[in-house]
Amino acid sequence: MSDHATNAATETFLAYRNLLFTVAYEMLGSAADAEDVLQETWLRWVKVDLAQVQDQRAYLIRITTRQSLNRLRSMKSRKEAYVGPWLPEPLLTAPDVAQDVELAESVSMALMLVLETLSPTERAVFVLREAFDIGYDEIAAAVGKSPAAVRQIAYRARRHVDARRPREAVSSGETRAALESFRRALESGDLQGLLDVLAPEVVLVSDGGGVKQAAPRPVISADKVARFIVSGIGKAGVSLTGELTAVNGSPALVLRVDGEIDGVVVIRVEDARISGLYYVRNPAKLTRIESEIPLTLR
Template sequence: MSERSERTTDPAEPPARGERTDCATEAFIAHRNLLFTVAYEMLGSATDAEDVLQETWLRWMKVDMARMSDQRAYLVRITTRQSLNRLRTMKRRKEAYVGPWLPEPLLTTPDVAEDVELAESVSMALMLVLETLSPTERAVFVLREVFDVGYDEIAAAVGKSPAAVRQIAHRARHHVEARRPREAVSPGEARAVLASFQRALETRDLQGLLDVLAPEVVVISDGGGVKQAAPRPIIGADKVARFIVGGLGKAQVALTGDPTVVNGSPALLVRVDGEIDGVIAIRVEDARITGLYYVRNPKKLTHLEAETPLTLR
């Protein structure tokens, strides 16, 4: 859909530039949290999402507000297009990335954890599944399945026909459903499992770790070539437990974990000798941890000092 189709057939006289700027600013601010959430779910990077919002703002300021019929839809469209452009450049960056790549963790507000749909959509587990989609598939899935955007509007945002978007949405949905967690657990259940993991971690209790880890658990650590991390995912409770305890034993450091909420789910902010070392997000199924995601890359820890508001609306 072109910008012209967003215009009314009999637009009012355009306001003075100062009034138009104020109107554009108010609209952008009103939808900013939504736009950031869209960009973050498409990119998995808060830093890149903020850049996309800046690019969206610059383009939004050139729009004729007097002829705009749906400000929210048009802003989402601009954000989607800019995110798609950035996804393609990020692909090249990820190909040159040292070791496994994990999404940039966000310290989230309490209301995110209370919104089951939103919390799942930004969880580390699902964000990693989205990484396996093509840029267009990811955009279509996020807009349709997470934000419930109509097929016609998605088609305008990604430059495809509505029929093609329906096919892409079906394919992406099938792909994600085959890989996403089998069932969502309550924040309370996740906190209880995390507390058991924290005790075992801080006391270097091998058996305690084995008790809380699922047999098929996978640990992925992201050091970005700056901090030490496993060069590839480690699979299996015994291997994961020994990797954790063995690594701590060699380091001979004082390690503590501070419970926090990252990406809408309980997580641990890990400190080594009092200094922040990284954040551990978990995936829980059947009261055991099936996924451990340890982000150590310092460049990805900049959004853990202040809460980031997210929204689906």
């Protein structure tokens, strides 16, 4: 490829890089794997004869989708061997992500967890259709299915997701208020304060990846979750502080132990109380919470 063609390919790739990263991240739930997919996409893109490409954006999304599907299938064995629950990698996001309702919903921890229950092809089809509004013909070319088959997969995936996603949208303000109450109770070790903000059937899922201590399975009920948290703080004998931030387009807490980052807490709120607590402690998943990651659906 000539220098001129390489420069043109580079300019186009960089123009769509944030979009392609968002596509890959929503399909994989892992920023590290999404970055690898972008590298693989780039290596294939620079070999393409741009004069033969009518829609460069669509072509790049197609390459990214195929590489993401390959990565998804290879990740299956990694997740099966993973120690304890697996949670998506949290991303520090800019305020404009929270202001974009569609984008914030598409990268929310709640939706990302639901997407984990889909097959690789279902996840790819759902993401491309629902988040990025890609046409069925283009999705078919990306996933190697007929347009008719893609329509059926999209319908099935949508029903699956709708049955498992939160029933009601919760405002950022309501989530922030619940997080603030949780933070105050957490920092003071206030058992009753935790019980007051937790829903009766709250579920705590913690991801230590076998590197940091975490519950080996979900902890269920306000009493068990509150006592698990308070006893953990007491046994550690440390200074625990929480910092309100924005992760995956929603309010979240970065927890620090003796000033060092220990993990990220993302919550699910229903009826003004916390019904889901997702605590990512695996250090490998905490590398992107100190600098904002640009995401886009366009």
